Amino acid sequence: MFHGKTMTPTAYIRHTLTTAPGRVFGLVCMMYFITYVDRVNISTLAPLMARDLHLSNMQLGLALSAFGYPYALLQIAGGSLADSLGPRRTLVVSGLIWGVATILTGLVGGLLSLIAIRVLLGVGEGATFPAATRAVAAWVPATRRGYAQGMMHSSSRLANALTPPLTVAIALWLGWRGAFMALGCVSLGWTLAWAVLFRDRPADHPAVTTAELAELPVIDSPRAGAGRPAIPWRALVAAMMPATLIYFCYNWTLWLYITWLPTFFVQAYGLDLKHTAVFSFGVFTAGVVGDTCGGLFTDYLYRRHGNLPQARRQVIITSMIGSMLCLLPALFVHNLTIIGLALASAFFFLELTVGPIWAIPMDMAPRYAGTSSGIMNTGSAVAGILSPFAFGLIIDLSHSYSLPFYGPVVLLLAGAALAFHYLPSRPDAAAGPQSDTLPLGPVRKAPTS
Numbered sequence: 246m247f248h249g250k251t252m253t254p255t256a257y258i259r260h261t262l263t264t265a266p267g268r269v270f271g272l273v274c275m276m277y278f279i280t281y282v283d284r285v286n287i288s289t290l291a292p293l294m295a296r297d298l299h300l301s302n303m304q305l306g307l308a309l310s311a312f313g314y315p316y317a318l319l320q321i322a323g324g325s326l327a328d329s330l331g332p333r334r335t336l337v338v339s340g341l342i343w344g345v346a347t348i349l350t351g352l353v354g355g356l357l358s359l360i361a362i363r364v365l366l367g368v369g370e371g372a373t374f375p376a377a378t379r380a381v382a383a384w385v386p387a388t389r390r391g392y393a394q395g396m397m398h399s400s401s402r403l404a405n406a407l408t409p410p411l412t413v414a415i416a417l418w419l420g421w422r423g424a425f426m427a428l429g430c431v432s433l434g435w436t437l438a439w440a441v442l443f444r445d446r447p448a449d450h451p452a453v454t455t456a457e458l459a460e461l462p463v464i465d466s467p468r469a470g471a472g473r474p475a476i477p478w479r480a481l482v483a484a485m486m487p488a489t490l491i492y493f494c495y496n497w498t499l500w501l502y503i504t505w506l507p508t509f510f511v512q513a514y515g516l517d518l519k520h521t522a523v524f525s526f527g528v529f530t531a532g533v534v535g536d537t538c539g540g541l542f543t544d545y546l547y548r549r550h551g552n553l554p555q556a557r558r559q560v561i562i563t564s565m566i567g568s569m570l571c572l573l574p575a576l577f578v579h580n581l582t583i584i585g586l587a588l589a590s591a592f593f594f595l596e597l598t599v600g601p602i603w604a605i606p607m608d609m610a611p612r613y614a615g616t617s618s619g620i621m622n623t624g625s626a627v628a629g630i631l632s633p634f635a636f637g638l639i640i641d642l643s644h645s646y647s648l649p650f651y652g653p654v655v656l657l658l659a660g661a662a663l664a665f666h667y668l669p670s671r672p673d674a675a676a677g678p679q680s681d682t683l684p685l686g687p688v689r690k691a692p693t694s
Contacts, residue, residue, distance in 0.1 A: 265452035266461065269384050270393065272435075272442060273377050274400040276336070279435050280373050281404035282411070283347045283366065283428055284312065285503045289412040289522065290421045292511050294359075297421075302508075304356055306637025309504045310630050311360040315367035317626030323372020324379065324619025325476055331445035332380035332615070335372050340436030343369025347429030351422035374622055379615030382607045384447055386460055388548060390607050391556070395540015395600030399533050402596060405503055406529035409522035476616050485620040487667035488605050491561065493624035494660030495598050498568065498653035500632035502528070502592060513646040514581050524585055531589040532596040539564065540600025553608055557601035558668045562661050567594030569657035575650040595657075 287294070287309065295305050327335045346366040353359045377397065385393045415424040444450040447461050506528065510521040539560055546556035571591035574583055606617035636649045 264457060265450050265454075266384050266447065266457055268452075269443060269450075270381075270396075272439060273381060274397055275435060276340075276373065276377060276439070277397045277400040278404045279432055280343065280370050281401040281503075282408050283343060283432055284370060285405055285408050286347075286412045286425065286428060287350070287363075288504045289409045289507050289525070290416060290424065291508050293416065293421045298353070298355055298359065300356060301641065302512075302637045303634075303641045305508075306634045308356060308359045308363055309633040309637075311363035312367040312370075313500075313626050313629030313631075313633075315364050316371045316629060317623055319368060319371025320375060320619040320623040320626055321616065322619070324375030324615035324617070324622075326372060327376035327379040327615035328476060328613050332376040333439070333443050333445050335376040335615075336380075336443075337436055337440045339369050339372050339376065340432060340439065341369075343373075344429050344432035344436060345369075347432055348426050350429075351425035371626075372619075375615045375619035378603065378606060378618040380443070380445070382611045382614035383445070384461060385607075389544060390604040391543035391547070391600045392540040394603035394607075395536050395538075395543075398596070398599040398603065399536035399540075402529055402532035402536050406526050406533055409507060409525040409529075413519065413522045476613060478616075481610060481613060481617050482620055484609055485606065485617050487663060488602055488621045489624040491598075491624070491660045491663050491668070492602060492621050493628050494656040494663070495565070495595065495602070496625040496628035497632045497656045498572075498591075498595055499625075500629050501636055501649070501653060502532075502588075504633040505636050506588075509646060512640075514584075527585065528589045528592055531593040535564075535593040535596030536599050539597035540604075542597070543601040543604065554668065557605055557608070558664055560601045561598050561664045561668065564594050564597035565657045565661040565664065567597070568592070569654055569661070572650055572654050572657070576647050576654070579647075 291305055291309070294300070295302075300308070323335065323339070343366055346362055346369050349362050349365070350359070353362055378394075381390075381393055381397070412424055412428075415427055419427060447453050447458055507521045507525050510516045510524050516524065543556045543560045546559060547553050550556065568591045571587055571594055574587040575591075578584060578587070602621070603618065606621060607614045610617045632652075635652065639649045640646060
């Protein structure tokens with residue numbers, strides 16, 4: 246998807262707009278943006294929904310966490326489906342489900358129906374990121390995987406930043422119910438575009454040139470009528486377990502941001518919905534920058550030193566320690582300006598993790614990138630179940646908005662320790678036989694350019 250040589254930002258944009266691999270990449274980034282809009286729009290509209298549906302903080306936390314149950318269960322299954330059937334068909338089915346679920350959110354009448362629709366949304370989005378990772382593994386050179394994952398997740402964080410003002414604007418026009426329905430229609434439009442424009446194998450894409458194919462990795466992809474490949478489950482689970490635990494620690498903090506941040510500003514500081522959208526936009530914009538910087542930095546370290554595991558490990562440790570330190574003011578300070586700056590800084594450092602950690606499944610098992618990323622993203626899904634509910638429960642029981650931040654501080658420190666001790670730091674520590682039918686491939690030196 247990208248050349249092995251260093252490209253300027255203008256060259257990246259031109260490449261995305263003028264080449265088939267670039268347009269495929271743009272379509273994937275668009276999916277990340279839309280899925281996060283549909284995932285976090287409820288956090289922006291939660292104060293209105295809680296008022297109209299008569300929900301307590303604990304009930305709202307229960308509804309917010311309902312998304313995480315099917316999301317957790319379908320990570321591995323969705324990733325293995327993408328490896329077996331291809332990401333094209335997997336994401337078409339997923340898009341239809343999550344688009345319909347978003348529309349139906351505008352029709353809920355109470356807690357039970359809201360929980361049911363959030364579960365359906367989790368079903369639709371459960372396979373999206375593993376399937377997209379499998380797609381990108383075939384469409385991105387190894388030297389640009391960190392950048393690609395950073396940009397993809399930057400798109401989701403851009404959605405976090407834009408969703409509060411965007412959703413508020415739509416809700417002021419159509420009401421909170423109409424906002425969900427309009428956003429669901431956008432999701433169905435993307436699903437149609439994906440079905441028409443994407444191919445599992447770059448060689449099957451009518452617009453890909455021979456020169457572009459020469460830059461892409463050769464990964465056997467499912468063909469129509471072909472048998473499903475055997476997935477080496479034991480080896481993949483063992484290889485991905487450290488990254489899964491680290492990703493759980495990262496996501497405990499992330500889910501607090503994407504589910505409770507607007508309500509936090511409303512209830513703890515008495516902001517109205519418009520001012521809450523401004524503060525949320527600032528915090529999530531810092532995450533967009535962090536995602537991009539993390540992906541660029543890990544690829545830079547790889548090209549400079551030729552040590553791929555170390556390039557991933559160093560950025561992850563820096564990310565978690567930095568985020569933990571920036572969250573400390575939230576435990577003791579109650580000044581809105583300081584809290585806003587602290588949360589934005591913490592989110593910037595937190596998002597440095599995304600590019601390198603999502604590149605790990607493609608580094609270790611490109612043929613099974615869907616399954617391995619699904620294993621890793623299960624950590625996110627479990628955190629998505631526990632973190633929103635814990636935040637609401639702690640607030641209801643303690644009436645303190647600083648107490649729930651002790652959990653992220655402890656878990657970020659634990660994640661940094663896990664990365665230091667259990668992620669490989671040497672190429673030979675992650676090396677294995679070179680074969681698409683085996684779980685691990687060797688970590689090769691970065692090409693000189």
